[in-house]
Each structure stands twice: as C-alpha cells, then as structure tokens.
Amino acid sequence: MRRMLWWTAVLLAFVLNSSASEQLPLIAPIFGNNMVIQRGITNTIWGWVTPGTTVEVVLLGHAYGSVADTNGLWKVRFRPPDVAEPFNVKVIIGGTNAFMFTNVVVGDVWVCGGQSNMEFPLRLARNGEEEVKNANYPEIRFFKVRNQPAYEPRSIVQGSWRVCSPASVVEDGGLSAVAYFFARKILTATNVPIGLIQVAVGGTPVETWMSEEAVRETKEFEIALQELVRLRSKQVPEYGNYVMHWYDEYDIGQRHPAWHLLDFDDSDWKSVNITNAFSVLGVSDTPALCYFRKKVVLPEPLPGKPAVIMLGVIERMDTTWVNGEWVGASAWVENPRRYMIRPSILKPGTNLIVVRVLKTRPDGGFKSDSSSLKLVLGDGTEISLAGEWKAKVAVDARPPHPLPYSYENWPVIPTVLYNGMIAPLRGLSVAGFIWYQGEANVGRAKQYRKLMETLIYDWRRTFNGDQLPFYMVSLAAFLPRRDNPGDDAWAELREAQAQVAYSVTNCGLAVAIDVGDANDIHPRDKKEVGERLALWALAGYYKLPVVASGPLYASSERTNGAIRIRFHNTAGGLIVRGSDKPAEFWIAGADKKWHRAEAKVEGETVLVWSSAVPEPVAVRYAWQANPEANLYNKAGLPAVPFRTDDW
Incomplete structure (x- = not known):
C-alpha cells in the first residue's frame, strides 16, 4: 500500500510538470477498474512516461512489454484470453512501480x-x-x-x-x-x-x-x-460554438464590473416593460444585445425545493442569472425558456434576476405575453415578472457591426x-x-x-x-x-x-x-x-x-391506374397495426400534385391508388415529420419511410 501511495504521488508530479499544453497521465483514463477489454482481437493500452521507460502489462499470468518513445508515449499490445470471469490487470512502470486495475x-x-x-x-x-x-x-x-x-x-x-x-x-x-x-x-x-x-x-x-x-x-x-x-x-x-466568442469580443456587459452581478449599479439604466423594451432602448429594428435587471421580493421561509423561472419564447438567444449565478441559457428560439433554480440560490427578501437577450430580428426579443414571465417557487407559488425592468444596450449590432457566425450556445x-x-x-x-x-x-x-x-x-x-x-x-x-x-x-x-x-x-x-x-x-x-x-x-x-430490418422499398410498377410497391425484408409478409389498411401513402401523377391514397396489403406488396390520380407515376410513404406509419413486417418491425420520386 505504501508503495502504491508513493507511486500515485509520482503520477501527480508527472502530470503537473508536463511541458505539453495538455497534462498527460501515466495511463490513459479510458483504462481503469471495471473496464471491458475487447474480445477476439489485439488490444492496446497506452499512457505517457519519461522517454525510454519500460512498461509491462500483466494479466492472467501473461506479461506484455513496451518502451516509451521519444515523446514519452508507450503502447502495450496484447490479445486477451477468452475467459468468463473478472480478473485484474497490472501495469508495471519502470520495472518496480505498479498500478492494479480490478474487476x-x-x-x-x-x-x-x-x-x-x-x-x-x-x-x-x-x-x-x-x-x-x-x-x-x-x-x-x-x-x-x-x-x-x-x-x-x-x-x-x-x-x-x-x-x-x-x-x-x-x-x-x-x-x-x-x-x-x-x-x-x-x-x-x-x-x-x-x-x-x-x-x-x-x-x-x-x-x-x-x-x-x-x-x-x-x-x-x-x-x-x-x-x-x-x-x-x-x-x-474552447467553447465549441461561435456565439460565446462573440460575447467575449463585443459584450461590454461582461467586463468589470459585470452587469449581472448583485452589486452592479444600474441607477442610470432605463425603465422598460418587456413589451416595449427594445423600442425604448432605441434598437427595435436592429440586431442588439441588451441586459434586463429586475428585483423581486420573496417570502420567508422559502420552500426547500427548486424553483423555476419562466421567460417564454425569446428570439434569438438569452442568458439568465439569479442573484449573480448562472441558471440557464438557450438559443432554441421556439422553445419557451424554463430554467431550474437551486434552493441555495434564492433567499428571503430581495432577489435579482438578470436576463441578457441577443435579438437578430425587428420582431425579436421577448416573444411571449408578459403574463407568461414568472418565477415559480418550490411550493407552486407564482411571482409575476411582468411590469418594470431596468435595461441597457450592451451591443448595438446594426450593420456593419459583425454578428456571430451562428447563435447556438x-x-x-x-x-x-x-x-x-x-x-x-x-x-x-x-x-x-x-x-x-x-x-x-x-x-x-x-x-x-x-x-x-x-x-x-x-x-x-x-x-x-x-x-x-x-x-x-x-x-x-x-x-x-x-x-x-x-x-x-x-x-x-x-x-x-x-x-x-x-x-x-x-x-x-x-x-x-x-x-x-x-x-x-x-x-x-x-x-x-x-x-x-x-x-x-x-x-x-x-x-x-x-x-x-423492417420492410424496405424494393421496386414499383404501374398497374391499371394504381402502383404496386414491392419490399425487401418482409419476414414472411406485411401487416398493418391499428387499422385495417395501410395509412400515410400518397400518390401523384405527372403534374407532381400529391393526393392521399388508398392502399391495401397483397401478400408481400402494397397496392396504392387514388381516384384523383388516374395516371399515377409516383408514391410516397410516411413522408412527413410525424406520419401515421402503421406498416410492419411479420417480425414486428416498421417499414422504412420512402418515396419513388426524386422531385
């Protein structure tokens, strides 16, 4: 045990003293206790040590060795035995210092x-x-x-x-x-x-x-x-998105002192209502980044359960803080904002809510009625967030001011x-x-x-x-x-x-x-x-x-004012669930106008027709975001949506 503790200290020292921008451990973290080693093929375990150091991997009585290259990377390759029971893997570095992976x-x-x-x-x-x-x-x-x-x-x-x-x-x-x-x-x-x-x-x-x-x-x-x-x-x-870099470059509200903090002085900010905020701020028709601050008074004692803040639909992106702590952000325009607030964030008495909104359209910003803006406490008590807010423009982004390459956060x-x-x-x-x-x-x-x-x-x-x-x-x-x-x-x-x-x-x-x-x-x-x-x-x-696989479109043929569809992967036949006939078939003629079709299963085919299309040329099945798809094979797997056209 003493040796293992000593070697852990060596591991930490190696990591902390790594000259690379990324700190590298002796053994890659993807390997460890409870891991699964891929059966039937050669596996590799790797890590980083001083160049030239020997490394040995021991499992089930077999030892496999390697030497670290000039960059300190070592790799040990081995083919695991076919065993059913859990076992231990020992990694020996430098001949004496060992790590044990169990189970x-x-x-x-x-x-x-x-x-x-x-x-x-x-x-x-x-x-x-x-x-x-x-x-x-x-x-x-x-x-x-x-x-x-x-x-x-x-x-x-x-x-x-x-x-x-x-x-x-x-x-x-x-x-x-x-x-x-x-x-x-x-x-x-x-x-x-x-x-x-x-x-x-x-x-x-x-x-x-x-x-x-x-x-x-x-x-x-x-x-x-x-x-x-x-x-x-x-x-x-390394945010992985563009909008956060845009904020870093242009949002003066992020600079010291940050506008979302409790002790920030907003006494010179304009008073607005959510419904007229961007007009009052002078940016109703232009892209802009604006901050909104509102104080709410909460009762004592507060419920011990999480609260929820609801802000409705916002175009294009919001970031929300409560009492100086980040609680949520979204760039999904159609999704009404709903952020959970941990009990430890709220306090009896005065609380501060700050919402940063990046809008890109003349009708952007807060899209929902002000009555939908509310704070819901853990016991269901609702506090309206309608009425007066303090607001200020952080970025007037009218052209030629650059906007983010995209807005996802x-x-x-x-x-x-x-x-x-x-x-x-x-x-x-x-x-x-x-x-x-x-x-x-x-x-x-x-x-x-x-x-x-x-x-x-x-x-x-x-x-x-x-x-x-x-x-x-x-x-x-x-x-x-x-x-x-x-x-x-x-x-x-x-x-x-x-x-x-x-x-x-x-x-x-x-x-x-x-x-x-x-x-x-x-x-x-x-x-x-x-x-x-x-x-x-x-x-x-x-x-x-x-x-x-479920039924997969194979071919089609015109027959007496109808189109017969043949399938691969029918598993012995086609079946319909929840109805007596297939749904969501559509048919069109040369005019490319689609009509809802009649359809019936005949063995391993489906016959599709419509009185509105006497000369059909194309069929579609389940061709929408949420179709009534009820065609399956006898194995109970649904048919793959398809179309016979390329229009």
Whole structure:
C-alpha cells in the first residue's frame, strides 16, 4: 500500500510538470477498474512516461512489454484470453512501480454516439423508475466520456468505468437509455459482457463529430474551418460554438464590473416593460444585445425545493442569472425558456434576476405575453415578472457591426467534439458503433448523406477497423401531423439516413418512426429504439438468426391506374397495426400534385391508388415529420419511410 501511495504521488508530479499544453497521465483514463477489454482481437493500452521507460502489462499470468518513445508515449499490445470471469490487470512502470486495475472483463465494447436522444438517460425513459430499479447487470459496464469540445485533437478523456447497477445508471447525469437497452438485449441473447462508451452531446450536428481531415475531405465547411483556425491561433477558451466568442469580443456587459452581478449599479439604466423594451432602448429594428435587471421580493421561509423561472419564447438567444449565478441559457428560439433554480440560490427578501437577450430580428426579443414571465417557487407559488425592468444596450449590432457566425450556445463548430471526445480514443479496440443523431442537421439532407458516409469511414479509421459495424437510428416522429405534407425536411433527413445505412457496408438502420412524440423531440420510448439497434448487432455482428430490418422499398410498377410497391425484408409478409389498411401513402401523377391514397396489403406488396390520380407515376410513404406509419413486417418491425420520386 505504501508503495502504491508513493507511486500515485509520482503520477501527480508527472502530470503537473508536463511541458505539453495538455497534462498527460501515466495511463490513459479510458483504462481503469471495471473496464471491458475487447474480445477476439489485439488490444492496446497506452499512457505517457519519461522517454525510454519500460512498461509491462500483466494479466492472467501473461506479461506484455513496451518502451516509451521519444515523446514519452508507450503502447502495450496484447490479445486477451477468452475467459468468463473478472480478473485484474497490472501495469508495471519502470520495472518496480505498479498500478492494479480490478474487476476487468473480456467482452464487446460499443461506442454510443450522437446528440441528445442518445444522451437521454434511462431514468427519464418510459417506465424509467422501474427500469432503473431493475438495472442490475454486472456484465454491462459503461464509460461516460465527459463533454469536452476542443479546437485541436486532445490526448485524454475524462470519465471512469462503472458497473451497471441501479445506483450507477443514475450517476453523473445517467446512462443513455438507448445504450442500456441495446446492451441488455445483446447480453441476454449472447451472455457476452458488454462495454458501452457514451459520447453524446445534445444539439450537436454531425460535423462536430468528424476529424478535421474528414471535414476537409467533404469540402463543405471551408469558412467554418477558417474561423476554427483563427480561434485556435488566438488561444481562446474552447467553447465549441461561435456565439460565446462573440460575447467575449463585443459584450461590454461582461467586463468589470459585470452587469449581472448583485452589486452592479444600474441607477442610470432605463425603465422598460418587456413589451416595449427594445423600442425604448432605441434598437427595435436592429440586431442588439441588451441586459434586463429586475428585483423581486420573496417570502420567508422559502420552500426547500427548486424553483423555476419562466421567460417564454425569446428570439434569438438569452442568458439568465439569479442573484449573480448562472441558471440557464438557450438559443432554441421556439422553445419557451424554463430554467431550474437551486434552493441555495434564492433567499428571503430581495432577489435579482438578470436576463441578457441577443435579438437578430425587428420582431425579436421577448416573444411571449408578459403574463407568461414568472418565477415559480418550490411550493407552486407564482411571482409575476411582468411590469418594470431596468435595461441597457450592451451591443448595438446594426450593420456593419459583425454578428456571430451562428447563435447556438452548445458545440456546433466542425471537428470540436471529435477533437475532444473521439481523438483521445484513437487505437482503442472496439466491436462497433451505435449512433442516434440527425435532428441538428434537419434541412441539410443531401449534405448529411455525404457527411455520414464520411463520418463512418472516419470513425472506422480512428478505431482501426475498416469494416466495424455502424448501426444508426432513423429520426423518430416529431411535430404536429400535417394533412397535406408535400415536401418535408424531416422525411428527407430520414431518407438520407436510410441511403447511408443500406449502401455502406456493415451498416444498419433502426427505424423509430412509430415511437415519436409530436410535442417532444425527446420521445421517452427508448426501449424499442435500443432493442432495434441490438437486432442489427445480433444479426450482423453476432450472426444470430434474427430479423433486423423492417420492410424496405424494393421496386414499383404501374398497374391499371394504381402502383404496386414491392419490399425487401418482409419476414414472411406485411401487416398493418391499428387499422385495417395501410395509412400515410400518397400518390401523384405527372403534374407532381400529391393526393392521399388508398392502399391495401397483397401478400408481400402494397397496392396504392387514388381516384384523383388516374395516371399515377409516383408514391410516397410516411413522408412527413410525424406520419401515421402503421406498416410492419411479420417480425414486428416498421417499414422504412420512402418515396419513388426524386422531385
């Protein structure tokens, strides 16, 4: 024990004295207690020591050695034995000083990537409380990579391996529900231990998860990459977005003394109401950044539960502080602002609320009625925030004053999440990838197909496997259902996902069109999604006789004023759920005008027609953001939305 404590001090000294801008540990943090080592192939463990130092890895009676290179990087390669029980791994540095990793297992490691629907925690999923209570699977291990945007490739990630238990799946924000259900189904079917590496950040477009080399290959983001190079050269904080750098450069309210602080003197500020604020400030028709301050008096005692501040819809971005402490910020225009306030922030008596608003349109700023602005205490008591506020312009951004390249206050700059969260894992041995992302790329479907194909190649190259399986989720239904959808950006994005999944080798598509929520971009039905991803893994990677795909459009033919659609992957036939006939088929003639169609299942085909279209030429199925999709195969998997036209 004394030797181990001594060597820990040596480790800390090495880290603190590292001459590199990034402090490097003796052993990369992706390795540790409870980890899963990829079975069946050569693995690599690595870290950093003094150049020329010998390093030895010992497991199950076998020793594997290496020597650190001129940069201090050491790598030890080994092929793990096929064992069922947990074991220890010893790393010996310099011949005498050892680290011991305990409770290590050999199994399959899956990287779980994407945005908020992959990040969505198990505790919030459908029946989440019960699922958490039953999440006792010691053969499932997971490593949540801490969010880390970076402007250059990093060497290490932050996080630790955890054994799946009711306690661990709710720690640190919680384990991904999709990843959990994926792992549980595979474990149940194969008895192979599963390791999950979660790399997911809400709101992030696909290009943030690609290497700079890969992004440049697409030739899609030249201006964005030029800005990245500029920011990198200035050695600025690595926010991962553009708007925070804009604030740093132009917002005088951030300078000393900062305008959101309790003791800031706002006596010379103008008095405004939210409804006329920007007009009074003289910036009603121009982009501007403005601060608003309001004092509210709260009773004693205060409830011990969290409070919520509601600010309605704001164009374009807000940042909110209470008593000098940040409580929330958003650039999602359509989303009414609702921020939780910890009990420790509020106090009896006078409290200060500060809202910074960056508006870009003449009708921008506070969009909701002033009656919707309120502070709701933990016991439900409502305090109106209507009436008088103090306000001042921080930036009058009328042309030619520059505006941010984009307004999102989360990572959106190409490459930044690859640099911070994927690059440090380069060379790690894994079984494959699951991916739930795309909402942030809606409206860019044609580009998305190119980007996804490039990302898959990029990740396979990063993890040293040009055929590693990659299974993705097709976007779930969302937004109000339309009676006459026509063209639809969500449908086009799903089409791009399907084109990638069915054209790139070793890919698959888990369709989630039937488990969405019109009012929530984060549907709670994650069990179906995770298990449908697992079906692809069971069929493709584990070679089990299971059906993974729903019906997939194969061909069409015109017949007597109708169009007959043929499908792949019918699993013995087509079925309709919740009705006696297929819904959400649309048909058009040469005039390209779409009409809701009649449809019926005939064996493994669907016949589609409409009396309004006597000479049909094209059919669409489930072609809107939130369709009534009720066509399945006999394995119970939903049909992939499709169109026969290219209009």
